[in-house]
Amino acid sequence: MLNIDLHCHSNVSDGILPPAEVVARAAANGVHALALTDHDDVSGIAAAQAAADDAGLTLIAGVEISVSWGGQTVHIVGLRIDPTHPELAAGLHRIRLGRIERAQRMGVDLAQSGIDGAYEGATSHAANKQMVGRTHFARWLVAQGHAPDMRTTFKRFLTRGNPGYVEHEWTSLENAVGWIRASGGIAVIAHPGRYAFTARELHLLLDAFRALSGEGIEVITGSHHPSEYGKFADLARAFSLKASRGADFHAPGEGIDIGRLPALPHYCQPVWQGWPELAAHFSPSMA
Numbered sequence: 342m343l344n345i346d347l348h349c350h351s352n353v354s355d356g357i358l359p360p361a362e363v364v365a366r367a368a369a370n371g372v373h374a375l376a377l378t379d380h381d382d383v384s385g386i387a388a389a390q391a392a393a394d395d396a397g398l399t400l401i402a403g404v405e406i407s408v409s410w411g412g413q414t415v416h417i418v419g420l421r422i423d424p425t426h427p428e429l430a431a432g433l434h435r436i437r438l439g440r441i442e443r444a445q446r447m448g449v450d451l452a453q454s455g456i457d458g459a460y461e462g463a464t465s466h467a468a469n470k471q472m473v474g475r476t477h478f479a480r481w482l483v484a485q486g487h488a489p490d491m492r493t494t495f496k497r498f499l500t501r502g503n504p505g506y507v508e509h510e511w512t513s514l515e516n517a518v519g520w521i522r523a524s525g526g527i528a529v530i531a532h533p534g535r536y537a538f539t540a541r542e543l544h545l546l547l548d549a550f551r552a553l554s555g556e557g558i559e560v561i562t563g564s565h566h567p568s569e570y571g572k573f574a575d576l577a578r579a580f581s582l583k584a585s586r587g588a589d590f591h592a593p594g595e596g597i598d599i600g601r602l603p604a605l606p607h608y609c610q611p612v613w614q615g616w617p618e619l620a621a622h623f624s625p626s627m628a
């Protein structure tokens with residue numbers, strides 16, 4: 342069976358490892374095909390592709406786009422995108438500008454709770470100064486001793502109702518899916534189990550996503566508890582969405598490692614079915 346992992350981060354967004362090291366780690370873990378899906382930025386893909394060529398691994402060009410929908414933040418993964426596509430690149434650039442402005446407001450909000458210098462501190466934890474996010478604030482808060490670990494940090498800070506959380510308008514679902522499709526890619530709803538939607542709201546999201554020609558949904562992800570896999574596999578089938586699998590790896594020791602996930606349930610239609618770049622991994626006897 343092929344080990345396919347279609348969601349991970351490098352230090353181009355809020356991962357710890359440079360893109361080439363993410364690819365090397367995937368290869369060491371036995372991954373055959375890997376999608377690098379940095380938040381709102383595609384500038385790691387060239388280095389990841391070069392490393393994948395060296396390692397004999399298939400790299401899928403990807404991105405994870407931040408969207409506002411239904412009063413919440415929803416993440417849309419784009420797979421097999423063209424990272425040079427002008428419309429996609431321009432859209433992602435606008436999101437990153439919004440991120441910097443949001444990060445400054447987060448710094449002001451934390452200062453009002455007596456924590457000074459957070460914006461500068463978070464930025465110092467970001468290898469890519471254009472892509473500053475809550476993870477960088479969390480790493481700085483842990484390093485400063487404001488919380489013992491990442492999990493506690495997000496509980497005490499940076500989430501709705503807590504210091505460091507500011508409302509922010511990301512791009513629309515329509516824009517995100519539209520840019521992905523314009524660049525030749527496939528749109529996938531990331532970690533549906535993470536959103537605080539009611540069942541009805543989630544169904545509305547899936548309907549809206551399908552109406553925009555979104556095609557896939559993550560079923561097996563590091564963000565889902567194993568007890569949730571069946572629920573989202575059923576949902577994928579009910580809404581005729583293809584199923585995806587990805588660890589959402591960010592850093593060694595944080596969450597599930599690249600490629601270390603169970604297989605998709607047998608009744609799911611994999612999002613990668615029929616991708617020609619995977620054919621090389623099938624031996625003739627398996628074809």
Ligand code: AMP
Nearest residue numbers: 355380407473474475476491492495591
């Ligand atoms: P942002 O896009 O800047 O709002 O940051 C979102 C990122 O924060 C996610 O992609 C995760 O990497 C991280 N994150 C969100 N919630 C948590 C949590 N409870 N624990 C650890 N990391 C989290």
Ligand code: MN
Nearest residue numbers: 350355476591
């Ligand atoms: Mn992240």
Ligand code: MN
Nearest residue numbers: 405416531532
């Ligand atoms: Mn996400």
Ligand code: MN
Nearest residue numbers: 348350405589
């Ligand atoms: Mn992610």
